[in-house]
Amino acid sequence: MTTAHDSATETKNRIAALEVATPQRDLLMDGLYRLLRNRASVLGLIIIVLFVLGALFANFLAPFSPIQIHSGKGFLPPAFVEVGPNGYKSDPAFLFGTDTLGRDVLSRTLYGARVSMVVGFVPTIIILIVGTVIGLVSGYRGGWVDNLLMRVTDVVYAFPDLLFFIIMMITLRDTFIGQMLNGLFLLFTSLAVVSWVGVARVVRGQVLSLKEKEFIEAARCIGARDSRIMFRHILPNSLGPIIIISAMTVPGMIITEAILGYLGLGLRPSTNPNDFFITSWGSLLLEGQTAINAQPWLLLLPAICVSLIVLAFTFVGDGLRDALDPRLQGTQ
Amino acid sequence: MGRFVVRRLLWLIPVILVVSGITFILMHSAPGGPWDRDLSARQVDPNTQRLLNEYYGLDKPLWRQFVAYIIGDFNKDGDFKCGLVCGNLGPSYRQRGLSIQQILFMPPEGKNFLYSRFGYSVRLGVYAMLFAVVLGVPAGIISALKQNTWADYISLFIVTIGISVPNFVIAIFLIIIFASWLHVVSIVPRSWDQVDVWILPAVILGFGTMARTARLTRASMLEVMRMDYVRTARAKGMAERLVIFRHMLKNSLIPVVTMLGPSLAALVTGSFIIETMFGFPGMGRAYVTAIGQRDYSMIMGTTLIYAVLVALANLSVDLTYVLLDPRIRLD
Numbered sequence: 001m002t003t004a005h006d007s008a009t010e011t012k013n014r015i016a017a018l019e020v021a022t023p024q025r026d027l028l029m030d031g032l033y034r035l036l037r038n039r040a041s042v043l044g045l046i047i048i049v050l051f052v053l054g055a056l057f058a059n060f061l062a063p064f065s066p067i068q069i070h071s072g073k074g075f076l077p078p079a080f081v082e083v084g085p086n087g088y089k090s091d092p093a094f095l096f097g098t099d100t101l102g103r104d105v106l107s108r109t110l111y112g113a114r115v116s117m118v119v120g121f122v123p124t125i126i127i128l129i130v131g132t133v134i135g136l137v138s139g140y141r142g143g144w145v146d147n148l149l150m151r152v153t154d155v156v157y158a159f160p161d162l163l164f165f166i167i168m169m170i171t172l173r174d175t176f177i178g179q180m181l182n183g184l185f186l187l188f189t190s191l192a193v194v195s196w197v198g199v200a201r202v203v204r205g206q207v208l209s210l211k212e213k214e215f216i217e218a219a220r221c222i223g224a225r226d227s228r229i230m231f232r233h234i235l236p237n238s239l240g241p242i243i244i245i246s247a248m249t250v251p252g253m254i255i256t257e258a259i260l261g262y263l264g265l266g267l268r269p270s271t272n273p274n275d276f277f278i279t280s281w282g283s284l285l286l287e288g289q290t291a292i293n294a295q296p297w298l299l300l301l302p303a304i305c306v307s308l309i310v311l312a313f314t315f316v317g318d319g320l321r322d323a324l325d326p327r328l329q330g331t332q
Numbered sequence: 333m334g335r336f337v338v339r340r341l342l343w344l345i346p347v348i349l350v351v352s353g354i355t356f357i358l359m360h361s362a363p364g365g366p367w368d369r370d371l372s373a374r375q376v377d378p379n380t381q382r383l384l385n386e387y388y389g390l391d392k393p394l395w396r397q398f399v400a401y402i403i404g405d406f407n408k409d410g411d412f413k414c415g416l417v418c419g420n421l422g423p424s425y426r427q428r429g430l431s432i433q434q435i436l437f438m439p440p441e442g443k444n445f446l447y448s449r450f451g452y453s454v455r456l457g458v459y460a461m462l463f464a465v466v467l468g469v470p471a472g473i474i475s476a477l478k479q480n481t482w483a484d485y486i487s488l489f490i491v492t493i494g495i496s497v498p499n500f501v502i503a504i505f506l507i508i509i510f511a512s513w514l515h516v517v518s519i520v521p522r523s524w525d526q527v528d529v530w531i532l533p534a535v536i537l538g539f540g541t542m543a544r545t546a547r548l549t550r551a552s553m554l555e556v557m558r559m560d561y562v563r564t565a566r567a568k569g570m571a572e573r574l575v576i577f578r579h580m581l582k583n584s585l586i587p588v589v590t591m592l593g594p595s596l597a598a599l600v601t602g603s604f605i606i607e608t609m610f611g612f613p614g615m616g617r618a619y620v621t622a623i624g625q626r627d628y629s630m631i632m633g634t635t636l637i638y639a640v641l642v643a644l645a646n647l648s649v650d651l652t653y654v655l656l657d658p659r660i661r662l663d
Contacts, residue, residue, distance in 0.1 A: 163638060166623060171361050262605070263608075292508060296508045307493075307501055311496045
């Protein structure tokens with residue numbers, strides 16, 4: 001009897017002493033590992049980090065103040081072109097040339113990155129919170145709550161979103177809300193009001209399939225409260241799709257800001273050099289549009305920046321999708 | 333199926349009500365009104381403005397104006413003017429004497445429907461769609477058949493650019509290349525009757541859709557290629573061409589076909605930036621102008637048409653799925 005007991009504890013000890021051959025990783029670490037092995041995603045991450053740093057430290061990196069007017073030095077072509085199509089000679093001090101008023105294009109673009117970064121991230125966070133909570137409640141509660149929330153979702157979904165942004169921006173631009181943060185606050189709200197729908201739908205779908213699983217039933221059996229089941233059991237298990245959809249949302253926001261800025265409806269250009277947000281890529285594109293034949297470089301730098309950052313986020317989004325949900329590889 | 337369609341169509345009614353309600357509130361909280369002119373121009377005098385407001389019913393309380401827009405109202409002479417329920421989108425405040433449906437759907441004299449503003453936008457959307465499908469589907473198929481070869485990589489590269497670069501940025505690049513440097517096309521053509529002036533806007537508008545179509549086709553081809561029935565077809569000794577066209581293509585195009593409706597709706601409704609850039613006489617540019625001019629009924633009318641188009645396109649997804657794949661049933 002005692003020997004049997006001893007051998008049992010001995011086995012237990014031996015098992016406990018065993019080294020794990022492959023280190024254990026939870027789902028997210030595993031996903032991160034796979035993401036870092038994806039070359040396109042790593043490249044995307046590097047570009048994003050560079051842009052974030054450039055945006056944060058624009059005041060140190062920019063060779064000039066973005067609103068400093070160099071009189072007599074307007075329309076200068078980029079430094080790598082000797083003579084521009086307008087016959088002006090370039091100046092090595094202005095690497096990417098100057099605009100109509102003689103403001104440095106590179107400095108303005110660097111400052112513009114701030115707006116794009118903030119517009120990419122802040123509304124996405126709002127959308128994630130709102131969409132996740134609504135999706136969770138809707139999917140978990142079911143019944144009339146689900147019905148009501150999903151009907152609201154349907155209506156928002158049917159609203160042509162870009163049109164909504166345009167109407168919102170034009171309507172509220174001159175009011176108190178429109179003035180906050182140079183108009184950025186209004187931009188965030190309008191973007192968030194429409195875009196939470198996608199997240200809510202994805203989360204609801206996840207919840208619907210998860211809530212029938214055994215581990216949820218087990219949690220309910222031991223008397224866990226609804227909120228605990230929702231936020232401790234269901235939410236972590238649906239994180240994968242949520243992360244993927246947020247990586248896909250960010251570039252959409254950046255593009256929308258650029259479009260609105262291009263239509264003259266984005267950020268209000270600031271004249272105070274101490275402001276954090278002075279100009280945006282969208283407004284730079286709008287300024288450049290007027291001189292598309294004579295000074296194409298005004299358009300090229302912001303256009304390339306928008307494309308690069310969106311491309312980077314697309315790479316990361318694709319990588320995340322492949323890493324967190326290998327079944328979806330290559331779709332969409 | 334019939335019941336499902338009817339239910340979804342009935343569901344359009346609250347959607348239209350809510351969309352028009354939101355648009356109405358936003359629009360009327362915007363500063364200024366339809367009678368304001370540019371500061372440089374001669375202003376409409378206050379007395380005329382008052383008469384105009386009275387004539388168009390803009391002096392009534394807002395809720396009454398909204399009801400008048402949706403259902404209708406009695407005018408000064410006591411005649412009942414029917415509103416949205418009769419398909420009347422109201423009079424334009426800027427182009428006097430014309431109603432919104434006339435502006436949007438009536439072609440200039442002697443031309444057919446395709447020359448109306450709506451017709452122009454639809455044509456641009458259809459051309460863009462044609463470009464997207466004619467180029468996107470074969471690209472996706474070749475890409476999948478020759479997976480991981482240079483053909484695949486080139487097509488993936490173009491697809492990634494098309495998906496991530498916004499179309500107005502592509503437009504900027506193409507305009508600089510083709511109009512400023514090569515002088516092949518003029519950006520704002522005098523007339524839209526020739527075919528060649530349509531190429532650039534249609535290609536730009538359809539580029540993103542082309543990329544998405546190619547990507548979807550590739551993904552779904554790759555999935556179908558590994559199916560048992562494809563292996564069976566090959567095992568029977570079927571010619572490769574037949575395997576590809578009859579077995580793989582037919583099945584892999586199901587998701588692509590379901591995407592066509594929403595894509596077309598997105599192209600027709602999403603074209604206003606391209607329309608503004610090229611001075612295109614379509615609905616999108618009319619919409620942007622109307623917002624700037626506070627032409628209330630024009631804003632409402634266009635938004636509603638867009639919303640209905642989007643809703644119908646979403647419905648078409650569910651229906652095409654059922655038609656193409658008998659395994660799927662509607663609730």
